[in-house]
Amino acid sequence: MKLAALNLVNATLNWNTFALDALLHKAFICGSSSFGGHYLSTFQKSYKPPKRPLTKKEIDELCDEWVLESLNPPITQNMLSEHPVLERAVGPHTIINGKEVVNFASANYLKFVGHDKLLESCNFVLEKYGVGSCGPRGFYGTIDVHIDCEFRITKFLGTHDSILYSYGLSSLFSTISCFCKKDDIIVVDEGVHWGIQNGLYLSRSTIVYFKHNDMESLERTLEKITAQNKRVKKLRRYVVVEFVYQNSGQIAPLDKIIKSKEKYRFRVLLDETNSFGVLGRTGRGLTGYCGVPIEKIDIVTAAMGHALATEGGFCTGNARVIDHQVCSLWTF
Numbered sequence: 001m002k003l004a005a006l007n008l009v010n011a012t013l014n015w016n017t018f019a020l021d022a023l024l025h026k027a028f029i030c031g032s033s034s035f036g037g038h039y040l041s042t043f044q045k046s047y048k049p050p051k052r053p054l055t056k057k058e059i060d061e062l063c064d065e066w067v068l069e070s071l072n073p074p075i076t077q078n079m080l081s082e083h084p085v086l087e088r089a090v091g092p093h094t095i096i097n098g099k100e101v102v103n104f105a106s107a108n109y110l111k112f113v114g115h116d117k118l119l120e121s122c123n124f125v126l127e128k129y130g131v132g133s134c135g136p137r138g139f140y141g142t143i144d145v146h147i148d149c150e151f152r153i154t155k156f157l158g159t160h161d162s163i164l165y166s167y168g169l170s171s172l173f174s175t176i177s178c179f180c181k182k183d184d185i186i187v188v189d190e191g192v193h194w195g196i197q198n199g200l201y202l203s204r205s206t207i208v209y210f211k212h213n214d215m216e217s218l219e220r221t222l223e224k225i226t227a228q229n230k231r232v233k234k235l236r237r238y239v240v241v242e243f244v245y246q247n248s249g250q251i252a253p254l255d256k257i258i259k260s261k262e263k264y265r266f267r268v269l270l271d272e273t274n275s276f277g278v279l280g281r282t283g284r285g286l287t288g289y290c291g292v293p294i295e296k297i298d299i300v301t302a303a304m305g306h307a308l309a310t311e312g313g314f315c316t317g318n319a320r321v322i323d324h325q326v327c328s329l330w331t332f
Contacts, residue, residue: 112309168303171313173199244274277307
C-alpha cells in the first residue's frame with residue numbers, strides 16, 4: 001500500500017515537471033504566452049514600452065499644464081529698499097539723506113579722503129595729465145607718474161621692483177592666475193576674501209584649503225601633499241594667505257608660515273590689502289609687525305583703496321616676479 005502511494009506521488013511530480021518544462025520551452029521559442037513574455041523580459045537590460053507619437057489631444061493637455069518659469073528670482077522686500085547715498089566725503093562721520101551719521105563701513109584708515117595736501121596734488125595732476133591715459137599700460141597708457149609711484153612703493157617696502165594695477169581686486173586675482181597654472185598646487189586659507197577666491201578659480205590649479213588661521217592644519221596639509229604626491233617636486237607649489245584677513249580681522253602668524261614654507265619648499269603669496277600702511281611702526285605691514293624680512297615673501301600684493309584712499313593696487317617682489325607680470329598680463 002505504501003509503495004503504491006509513493007509511486008503515485010512520484011508520477012504526479014514527474015508530470016508537473018514535464019508540463020512546466022514544456023511551457024517554458026514554448027515561452028523561449030515562441031514567446032506566445034504571457035508567462036513566457038514576462039519571463040523573457042527579466043533577462044533584458046531594461047524594459048522599454050512601445051514608442052508611439054503623442055496624439056493632438058495629449059499635446060494640448062501638456063501645453064495647458066505647462067507653467068512658464070521666470071528667468072529672474074522673485075523680488076523680495078530687501079531688493080526694493082534703496083541703498084544709502086553719501087552726501088559728503090567719507091570720514092568718521094558722514095551725511096545720508098540730510099542726517100549726520102557715524103560711519104562704521106569705511107576703510108579710510110588714515111583719513112586720507114579729503115586731505116588738503118592730497119586734494120592739492122590731485123588738482124595738479126588733473127591739470128597736467130587729464131582724467132586718464134585712455135589706453136592700456138602695455139601699449140601707450142604708461143605715464144611718468146606710474147613709474148614714480150612704483151619706485152616709491154618699492155623703496156618704501158624695501159623690495160626690488162613693483163607693478164601697478166588700475167583696479168585693486170585685479171592686482172590680486174591677476175597675480176594669482178599669472179603664476180599659478182593648471183596642475184600647480186595652491187594651499188590656501190579657507191577664510192580668504194572674494195578677490196583671492198576669484199584668482200584661484202581663474203588659475204585652474206589644484207586648490208587645497210586649510211582651516212582658517214590654523215597653523216597645525218597648514219602643517220598637516222603641506223606634509224600630506226608632500227608625502228602623497230610623487231610628482232610634487234616637479235610642480236609649482238604656493239601658499240596663499242592674507243596678513244590681516246578681511247572676513248575675520250585676524251592676523252596671520254607670518255613667522256610660522258615662513259617656517260612651514262621653507263620646510264616643505266613652497267612659495268608664499270601674501271595679500272596685504274588690510275595691513276599695508278596700518279600695521280607696523282612705520283606702516284610697512286609684515287616687516288614692521290612680525291619682524292620678518294620681506295625677502296622671505298615671494299610675492300606681495302595689496303589693493304590701495306583702503307589705507308591709501310585711492311583706486312588701483314600693486315604687486316611687489318624681486319625683479320623677475322615683476323618682469324614676468326609685465327610680459328604675461330594685459331590687466332595692469
